Every structure is written in C-alpha cells, then in structure tokens.
Amino acid sequence: MxxxxxxxxxxxxxxxxxxxxxxxxxxxxxxxxxxxxxxxxxxxxxxxxxxxxxxxxxxxxxxxxxxxxxxxxxLPEEVMIVTLSETDILAAFRVGHALGNRHAPCELRGREVIVPVTETPELTARPLLAHNIDPAHIRFARIPFAADAPPVCAGAGHDHPADRPRHHHHHHHAE
Structure with missing residues (x-):
C-alpha cells in the first residue's frame, strides 16, 4: 500500500x-x-x-x-446552482437566509451559489422557493462540488471554540 x-x-x-x-x-x-x-x-x-x-x-x-x-x-455530483443578479441585494439576502437556515455547504463562483443536492432537487430548492426566489434562477447539474477549495457556509456561525459558552436552539416564551 x-x-x-x-x-x-x-x-x-x-x-x-x-x-x-x-x-x-x-x-x-x-x-x-x-x-x-x-x-x-x-x-x-x-x-x-x-x-x-x-x-x-x-x-x-x-x-x-x-x-x-x-x-x-x-467526482461529479448533483448540485443546485442559483444565479444571482449583481444588483438584487434582497434576493442575495433571501438565498443566504434560506441556505444558512439549513447549514448548507455552498460554493461561490462569481454570481452563482452552488449547493449539493442532499435529497431530491425539489427538496433542495424548496427553501429558496419559499423565500420567493424566481425558479428561473435555479438549475441543476452534475459537476464536481467544491473541487478547488472547501465550501463556505457549512455550519456557518455554529463552531463553538472551547473558551466560548455553547448556545442552544430553543427559546423561552412567556406563559
């Protein structure tokens, strides 16, 4: 070996x-x-x-x-490619919010956000469509994902260094 x-x-x-x-x-x-x-x-x-x-x-x-x-x-794998306008800041925010909520790994190439399809294309696109992203800006392809560098966004904001207290994902509500 x-x-x-x-x-x-x-x-x-x-x-x-x-x-x-x-x-x-x-x-x-x-x-x-x-x-x-x-x-x-x-x-x-x-x-x-x-x-x-x-x-x-x-x-x-x-x-x-x-x-x-x-x-x-x-290896090529199935990915969702979202093409953003250079001037549509609201759409960029919505895409970031939808993908960030899923802790989805992302690859950024120019105006494109590339995300691996983890279940089905329909389920991968669903959060974007729920945030009013135009379906015309979403397509699917088989390409190598993050072939040149590690993906960004994966678990963004959820690393917990040892010297920082951990936070929880539950909220307390008034009775």
Missing part, C-alpha cells in the same frame, strides 16, 4: 508537466478528511494519512515517483 502524508502540489505545476498520471476519485464529502483509503485507476492501493488537515482538491498531487504522479480527481 502506498501511504500518502502530504499534498505535494498541483498537477498543473511545471515540475509535474511531463509525468504520467494516475488518479484517485474523491467526492466532496471526503475531500476534507485527513484519512481515507482508495484504489487508483491503475489499481494502486492508496492510504491517505495527511499530517495536517487539507483539502483534496481536483488535481492535487499526492505522490511523485519521478515518472508518474498520483492525483486527486473529484
């Missing part, structure tokens, strides 16, 4: 240009894991045990033997 302890760089770098390539396929849900095991396209048994947390982005080089590099390839 090949054990990988660090990300060496990106396949597009000049130093890797003339190497043969072998790939391991990784979904977005596994891209932030420090440890996992996969089989490469060429059949190599690969154990990933990163020394420090990282993001297994598309094209990340995990091994270089001088003639061949082992790279990460990100």
């Amino acid at each position: 090949l054990i990988v302890g660090e990300i060496l760089g990106h396949a597009d770098e000049t130093r890797f240009r003339h190497r043969r390539r072998d790939r391991i396929w990784i979904a977005a849900a596994d891209a932030g894991r420090r440890r996992l095991r996969r089989t490469s396209e060429a059949g190599a048994d690969v154990g990933i045990d990163l020394q420090k947390p990282g993001w297994l982005s598309d094209g990340a080089v995990l091994d270089d033997d001088g003639t061949r590099i082992l790279t990460v390839a990100r």
